[in-house]
Amino acid sequence: MFCREHIAQLREHEQAFKEKRARLAAIGLGDQHYARLFREETGITFPLLVDEQRQAYRAAGLRSGNLLHIFRGENKAARKRANAAGLRQYGLGKNPFQLGGSFVFGPGNTDRFAHVSETFGDNASVAALLAALP
Amino acid sequence: MDQSLSAKLAAIVLPDTDDRPIHLGSLWAEGPVVLVFLRHYG
Numbered sequence: 001m002f003c004r005e006h007i008a009q010l011r012e013h014e015q016a017f018k019e020k021r022a023r024l025a026a027i028g029l030g031d032q033h034y035a036r037l038f039r040e041e042t043g044i045t046f047p048l049l050v051d052e053q054r055q056a057y058r059a060a061g062l063r064s065g066n067l068l069h070i071f072r073g074e075n076k077a078a079r080k081r082a083n084a085a086g087l088r089q090y091g092l093g094k095n096p097f098q099l100g101g102s103f104v105f106g107p108g109n110t111d112r113f114a115h116v117s118e119t120f121g122d123n124a125s126v127a128a129l130l131a132a133l134p
Numbered sequence: 135m136d137q138s139l140s141a142k143l144a145a146i147v148l149p150d151t152d153d154r155p156i157h158l159g160s161l162w163a164e165g166p167v168v169l170v171f172l173r174h175y176g
Contacts, residue, residue: 006170017168025161027148028172035151038172049148049156056146056158060139062171100171105140106162114139120173129168 006100006123007042013126014046020133022104027051029095054095063099065120104132 010017010024017024024046028035035050051057102124104113113132115124144159161167 007172010168010170020166022166022168023161024168024170026170026172032149032151032153039151047156047161048151049158050151051148056143056148057171059142059146060171096173098173100173102171103139103169104166105143105169106166107164108162109138109141109144109159110162111138111140112166117173133166133168 004042005121006102007044009123009126011042011044013130016126016130017133020130022133023047025049027056029054029057029098054098057098060101060103060116062101062116063118064095065097065099102129104129107134 007026014024026044026046027049028038029051031052032050035048039048099117099120100123101114101116103111103115105111112134113124113129115128117123140159140162144157146158147155148158150156161169
């Protein structure tokens with residue numbers, strides 16, 4: 001559900017990103033089937049790439065959570081927030097403990113922003129992402 | 135010299151949902167990109 005929450009936030013502010021001439025893109029684990037379903041259910045129109053072998057996740061240094069993360073206070077709060085927004089978790093996929101991250105790159109190979117998630121509901125804010133854009 | 139993360143990721147090629155191969159670097163070659171790594175598709 002946290003993935004859907006983050007995607008819903010990005011979609012909600014898609015126009016603001018366009019005004020900054022930035023494109024959005026997402027990378028997910030799992031297979032093409034999961035990815036297509038996710039695309040249909042979330043209605044995203046930006047590129048969604050499939051990283052079955054976790055090649056990009058590893059290169060980006062993204063972390064893995066564990067069972068203890070589920071009981072962390074901030075995770076409980078994030079779950080409550082996502083539930084209140086009507087977002088539900090539909091499937092865990094192959095790697096349920098993989099954590100995500102958000103980055104702003106470019107133009108060219110320029111690193112502008114990095115947020116590596118420390119627990120399940122820990123996503124970069126839209127404000128932080130917008131502020132990182134040139 | 136340490137390579138930037140974007141340079142490190144740029145050469146990776148991943149399929150999109152239509153199975154077209156996408157060079158990650160092409161996403162930010164011409165303009166900025168907000169790139170989100172999802173935990174999973176749940």
